[in-house]
Each structure stands twice: as C-alpha cells, then as structure tokens.
Amino acid sequence: MRWLANLVVPLAFVLASCGMGVANANTLGGARETEFYATNPGFAAVSRHPVLVALLLWALVHLVVNGDLAHAIVFGSFAAFPLLAMWVFDKTAARLLGAKSAELFSHSAWLSLAPLCNTGWWRKYLRALSLRCAIGLICWLAALHLHAAVIGVWPFP
Numbered sequence: 001m002r003w004l005a006n007l008v009v010p011l012a013f014v015l016a017s018c019g020m021g022v023a024n025a026n027t028l029g030g031a032r033e034t035e036f037y038a039t040n041p042g043f044a045a046v047s048r049h050p051v052l053v054a055l056l057l058w059a060l061v062h063l064v065v066n067g068d069l070a071h072a073i074v075f076g077s078f079a080a081f082p083l084l085a086m087w088v089f090d091k092t093a094a095r096l097l098g099a100k101s102a103e104l105f106s107h108s109a110w111l112s113l114a115p116l117c118n119t120g121w122w123r124k125y126l127r128a129l130s131l132r133c134a135i136g137l138i139c140w141l142a143a144l145h146l147h148a149a150v151i152g153v154w155p156f157p
Contacts, residue, residue, distance in 0.1 A: 002156065004065060005065045009057075010136075010137060012055075013139050013143070014132075014133050014137060015047065015054040015057070016055075018050060018129055018132045018136065020132070022047075024044045024104070026096070026104070027049045027089050028052055043129065044108045045107065045108060045115040046111070046115050047109070047111050047112070048105075049082070049110060053086075053110060053111050056079055056083065059079035060075075062078075063075035063079060086110060
C-alpha cells in the first residue's frame with residue numbers, strides 16, 4: 001500500500017502550500033487581514049480549509065498504509081483533529097459573519113475539484129499558484145528523501 005501514500009501525500013503538500021495565506025480569515029493559515037469575496041475566491045474555491053484538508057489526507061493515507069493499533073491511534077488522532085477543527089472554524093465563521101457567512105459557504109467547500117476543471121479559474125490564478133505548487137512539491141521531495149533518516153521507515157515500495 002506504500003504506492004497510495006506516494007500518490008496522495010504530494011497532493012497534500014501542494015494543498016498545504018497553496019493554502020497558506022488563503023483569502024479566508026476563518027481558517028488555519030488564512031490571512032487575517034483579508035476578507036472573502038465571492039467574485040474573487042482564489043484558492044478558497046478549491047478548499048475553504050486547505051491546510052486542514054492536507055493534514056486530513058496525510059493522516060488518512062498513513063492510517064491505511066500502517067494498519068496496526070499503534071499507528072491507528074496516532075494517525076487516527078491526526079485525522080480527527082482537522083475534522084473537528086474544520087467544523088469549529090465553520091461554526092465560528094457563521095457566528096462572526098452572520099448573514100455574510102452564506103456567501104462564504106456557497107462559494108467554497110471543504111474540498112471541491114470543480115474550479116480545477118474551469119479553464120477561466122486556471123487563467124486567473126495560475127501565476128499566483130505556480131510558485132506555491134513548486135514549493136509544495138519541493139517540500140514533499142525533501143520529506144520523501146529524509147523519511148528513512150528521520151522516521152526510520154523507507155517510503156518507497
């Protein structure tokens with residue numbers, strides 16, 4: 001099952017790097033001084049909580065790959081945290097934004113691949129996301145090659 005982690009974890013790294021500073025003050029890693037605009041959602045159109053979704057993907061794939069009880073406890077806890085945090089952030093946003101929260105929730109989701117199928121979205125955000133995607137892939141490569149030295153487990157099949 002190691003091939004599954006080698007396919008999903010790079011996506012989690014890219015999702016996390018693209019999510020840092022997303023235009024949503026109501027999430028982990030979101031820029032606090034920005035306000036969400038439905039006409040210009042940026043990466044929030046893909047994920048309202050990209051860093052937390054990345055952590056959830058990472059934890060779930062490691063839970064599947066390492067199936068024993070000790071790993072189930074560790075990675076299960078890592079998977080429970082973002083689920084709870086996303087729910088809390090959404091409830092807090094609904095309370096703080098009031099009626100404006102409907103705009104945030106209607107133009108963003110926990111994870112939506114629909115904007116990625118829209119060529120207009122790519123034309124608008126490709127330049128801004130290119131560097132972030134590259135940083136995410138470089139961080140993934142570093143983590144992949146340091147995995148055996150730091151964690152003690154060879155990540156390749």
